[in-house]
Amino acid sequence: MELVDLSRFIMDLTSVRLLLIVGLVVAAQAQNCTKPVAGANMGLSDKDILLDSFPNGAVASFTCNVGFMSAGGSPSVTCVDGSWSPVKLTCQIKSCGSAGEIANGHIDYSQGIDFGAEAVAVCNTGYDLVGKPELVCGDKGWMGRLPTCEVITCGLPRGIENGDFHPKKEDYYEFSEVIQFVCQKTYSLRGSKSLTCSEGRVFKPDPPECITQNCTKPVAGANMGLSDKDILLDSFPNGTVASFTCNVGFMPAGGSPSVTCVDGSWSPVKLTCQIKSCGSAGEIANGYIDYSQGIDFGAEAVAVCNTGYDLVGKPELVCGDKGWMGRLPTCEVITCGLPRGIENGDFHPKKEDYYEFSEVIQFVCQKTYSLRGSKSSTCSEGRVFKPDPPECIIVNCEEPVIDFGKWVAGSRPPYKHLASVTLECDTGYDMVGERTQTS
Structure with a gap:
């Protein structure tokens, strides 16, 4: 093998090793996933629900909760480097649809027809419901047996002493059928002469009675009572005339x-x-009457004076059987007596006898005195001046003290009202504020 080829072979071998090392590092860094978060109306499948950790690449599945069904999307999610792929599954609530038909009645779906809703069977007038009226929409449809509506009938009514009824039947009467009662001669019927076959399979109202030729005490109408000659009687012979009189x-x-x-x-x-x-x-005069309770018997009217006037007499008037009870009061103008003076001061204007309502007096103090309180007082309700008179007091101020400063001109102790001093700062200091101060 030539030297060049050998070098290339060594470089290729080094690259392969590096790739293997990187792959091992990446594989070592792959992270597990925690329990995936379910979407609305779903939960983890049985095989995954008990797990708390899922390795990289694991696949978990969701299932729709009871009462809900899949509306599309994959039920699976995948763990990829510590994170779950998005939940695609959607779950919609189940619908039970119609529970069926009831002869002579209907089903009330006011809660709807979806899972968990309750429907109620209702019979038409004249029919009784046989069975349990409630039906619940469950996971597999309506739970409960559909009831029936059975026609209402009434058994034979009981007879009455000294009387009878018609029509008569051998076995039963139908709903809303009416029977009429009559009394024998010399007897009178007390109660309703007709009864109707009603709910509960009974005749209503209760049967009447056949009684002999007396009346009990008559019942008065609204706002009336029996006259004096009749009020103590409890029994009245047939043909008796009783009288009522209106109440007070x-x-x-x-x-x-x-x-x-x-x-x-x-x-x-x-x-x-x-x-x-x-x-x-x-x-x-100078007032009015408040009729907020009305002007009918028993109502109370109240006299009210205008501002600046006092009521003399009792303000309440009651509407009685023969008219308003009580004497009409009067409204008297409010005045104030002469105000008390103040020590070391005076007030104005001054009058000889009285002041009128809302009239104002002004107070002033003598020289060297200061006024503490309100300088004016007004003639007010209760025939007194308000607020209370002020006081005239002597004002003494303490020695003015200023750090790094001194007195240079003006008043000397004691410092009375309107005394003034002039101050200046020591060398090297600037004054902040006014040089002259007044008490």
Whole structure:
């Protein structure tokens, strides 16, 4: 072999070794994958669900959860250098569709027809449901047996003493069928004369009674009561006439006040009673009356004075049976007496007897005194000046102290109101602020 060929052979052999070394390094660096994250409505298959680590190149599979089915996409993902390939599988909820038909009824799908929804069987009027009404949409369709709707019938009604009913049948009555009751002569029917075959397979209402020629106490209409001659009686012979009167605060609005006992029952109450109205309670100078509760019997009206006026009398008026009860109050203008003076000061304007509402006085202090508080006071509700009067006080200030400075002119202690001093800084310092200070 020539020298050139030998050199080329050695170089090729070195390249192969390098490639092998790189391959081994790359293989050593390949990473495992942790448990893959499932998409919506799915989970890992049984063979993969217990694993926590997957080697590079491993294939894991997903399956749709119970109640869901595949809507496309591969169920598999692959571990590639520590990362999973994208989840392609999509899972859609299962639909149960129609649960079927019910004769003489229908199925309520208000929750829908998808997995987990509950449908309810409902029978038409006149039919009873036989079976469990609820059906649940499961993984393999509607769970539960479809109920049936059975026509409602009623057994034979019980008879009544001293009376009878018609029509009569041998075995049963159909739903909504009506029977009529009648009493024997000399007896009166108390209760409903007709009964209907209803839900629950019973006749409603309860059967009536056949009773003898007296009436119990009549029931009054709204806002009325029995008259004095009838109120203490508990039994009224046939043909008796009883009378009603309107309650206190109400008056007749038409209809006869009398009712008559006929075969144990009273004739209808015709009287109507309407609430009495008190109308206007009158006018109040410098005020008004609040009728927020109305002007009918029992309502309360309240007198209110305008700003600057005090109410004299009781503000409440009550609408009674014969009109407004209570005396109409008055509104008296608010005034304030002479204000008390202040020590070392005075106020203005000054009056001899009183001040009118909202009138203002001003306070001033003597020289060398300062005013502490409000300099003005107003005649207010309660017939007093507000706020309280101020005080006139002597103002004394402490010796002004300034670091690296000194007094050069002005007042000397004690420093009273409006005293002033002039200061200057020591050599080498600049003043910040005003040279002259006033107390």
